[in-house]
Amino acid sequence: MTNIFSPEKLARVKELISHYPEGKQKSAILPVLHLAQDNSGGWLSTETMDYVAELLHILPVEVYEVATFYSMYNMKPVGKYVFEVCQTGPCMINGSDEIIQYIQDTLNIKVGETSSDGLFTLKTVECLGACGYAPMMQLGKFYREHLTKEKVDAIIAECRKISAANN
Amino acid sequence: MGRKLLLEKAQVEGIRNYDVYRREGGYRSVEKAFKEMSPDQITDEVKKSGLRGRGGAGFPAGMKWSFIAKPEGVPRHLVCNADESEPGTFKDRFLMEFIPHLLIEGLIVSSYALGSHLTYIYIRGEYSWIIDILETAIGEAKSNGWLGENILGTGFNLEIYIHRGAGAYICGEETALLESLEGKRGLPRIKPPFPAVKGVWDRPTVVNNVETLAAVVPIILMGGEEYAKIGVGKSTGTKLISACGNINKPGVYEIDMTISVEDFIYSDEYCGGIANGKKLKACIPGGSSVPILPANLLLKTAKGEKRIMNYESLSDGGFAKGSMMGSGGFIVLDEDQCVVKHTYTLARFYRHESCGQCSPCREGTGWMEKILKNIETGKGKMSDIDLLWDIQRRIEGNTICPLGDAAAWPVAAAIRHFRDEFEWHILNPEESQIRNYGLAHYADPLEPAVAAV
């Protein structure tokens, strides 16, 4: 088995498995998949999932079943920055539709698409539990709340800046 | 000013940190419970308190605890349900984000009462920064001797781990949550057996909501009977309400369950009235699954009494003329909102979140979404309304888990109370694309109830 994870990550996997009783290492699949996704550009390839199956001593199909069930795992490559904009009731009544439209127009992509420079992916998601701070989106680890067109512009500029600085 | 038990200290600077939390009296309930009480006594106090599950179903927590099976040699587990995903609900997030130690404290006492040496917090995957906050809090609690081996010299061992979900509303259903904790797809189990007998890894398990477990702390400190004196009837203690929608002050509020819905919406202490000087049209008082009510039925019950923010009053009138406390997700719609569109977004939500295991929910939620989309976009037919009614009727009660009901109720209530708005949409396909139906008569005073003879 070729290692996709660094020794530090493998140690983290070992620790995650230790949170569960002996022989119940399958329980660690969700956290390990999160780790794997963060490790491989924000999505899960078949190779990555097979690797996770080997780490947890389970069948590959068990990993595929789980990975495709949960909406946070991306089964296709995504941009560097994924805008996950909530569109459920409470966000909708606070104008999430306009925000989604604005992002589509600004980045010239449709929902589900990635911008041609590979920087941005736009996804619509269902309720993220920030209804009082609507409209909102998730960007990486954090929520961006009370969105306005100006805020969206600022977020896009911020992402571009960070990306440019890292290159 | 209502009494605060959970969020009393939420505004204290640095309360997220152990030192401040402890200085403000934190972890006293653990000391009291471990030194002065037996596990059964704790359960008794929780029973006496009348605390009802704060996740949505409102099942008495103490009773749930007393159901846990105690077979010889089989470990038991407590699992904290932090998979808060019900649209309109963001109270647990607030609690975990701002006073994480309150939850940890509640978990320690509850684990001791239930005999769980391995307790999990199942948190929705999107709350990723809160996981860090909780992990820090757990680390602090551990290094100060509240977790680990032989806690306070009692011989009781406890570890708390966080299990991160990955985006699935259905995992808020307790058996789906347990499946997910076992590393599987979040498919609800068929009950019986109940988790109290066969839960995670077939071991007896209790699953409680974040707020429920946090409430154990004041219950232990003040005693169950004292706690039960707060509130009214079977709505004891305080309840966190997350208010959102078209109000001036969206946010999380702790109420004792004696204030009226009207006060809650219009007083400056809470929602601060409808935003932008608009009028109240409708409200979903307990998270997206519970029936939506027009303004007139929301503020007063069908009997003409003031509606109060508690379990009994909110459900007064049954589904025909009432709603539910649910998870406390309070969604307010002003006169400019379109009930058809709002219902459509909820139907889309439930279609997206259906696990697909049983046929009425898998097929029915998608069908309802499609019909509602047609009506919303001006392609509806009059017969669609009755068809929608029939579909929701045949989903409700016929599914494995309550997601089917949760998907059916909002549609049913919207048709029940806002049928004329649906009809207007259908009869005015072009106009409905430009403007909304508006307030109509939804805030008109109710006809006075006929006195019972």
Place this chain on the structure above:
Amino acid sequence: MAEEKKLFKVTIDNITIEVEPGTTILNAARKIGGEVAPPAMCYYSTLKGSGGKCRTCLVEVAAGSTADPRPMPKLVASCRTNVMDGMIVKNITSEKALDARKGIVEFLLINHPLDCPICDQAGECYLQDLSYEHGEEGTRYEFKRRTFEKHDIGPYIQLHMTRCILCYRCVYVADQLTQKREHGILDRGDQSEIATYIHKALENDFIGNVIDVCPVGALTDKTFRFKNRVWFLKPQDAHRDCPKCSGRVTLWNRGDEVFRVTARKDQWGEVQEFICNECRFEKKKTADWVIEGPTRISRHSVISQGHYVDTVEPRETLPAVMGGRKPKLLMDINNVSEVNRPGIDLSEIQGPAHSMDFDSENIKP
């Protein structure tokens, strides 16, 4: 000393029987037989964990038990609910259950392609039977039906995902009969599908059994694909010495030609003994087999079509169920026929019946 087992009394559709504790309502109803047994699209008695998903077997529990005679608030899945002593269950006597079942049939059909004319399962399809017996005429669904990307799962098994009702039986077969499951349910909600994710052929000696457990035409035998309609074939019980399985099968012949091989099924459509791929897919010559005789086929099945003398008559239970009342839908023949007046028992007439037999003087009072 063996303790005498206490049996539970359960009444289903007015018929009371005694069953062992731990029996499900569905299995108790199957003991009574006939129409009293609720339809089951996902439950499979030999597959652990199956059942509860399709919701076609929902029944009303009018009384929980003698100890707690309260009715259950919701309809329950009879395949996953155990009987209690003194339980009273209503299946075909419950309007609520029948209405719910109509709804389930409609739900199962809204995204079904209804391609029965080109489906190899036609004639032995449980969804066809279910729709015929419990469904309503017409559909109210006006949207495009769901489609899926096609997956090739190898040379033996044909997967038509559009026909699938997600009973999960094939997943349980792979889990419980084979060493290494290669397919599963992917995605969720109405996008759920059976697939391998990696477009891989299913390979295992016993994987062919997924064809037999599939209630619809989602998984069919590729070696039989489009070869014939099942009702033109003659099923015969046969066996051979097989090192892998029992070798006891049903051959589907036309003349001497073996068109396909399946496992033998019981009256509820469940496989009695699972068979191996070699028996199923490779042994297509009559000479490979020892023929035992015609397979017993239910009289109601389109496959029986009058070809066979040895058909099984289903037990007619309606009068007992209806508490002596006659079913409304059936015509009272005495009202419309002079021939079948009360008092004439056709079975007692010696030889062919003549008009003379119906003369009033011959009629017993």
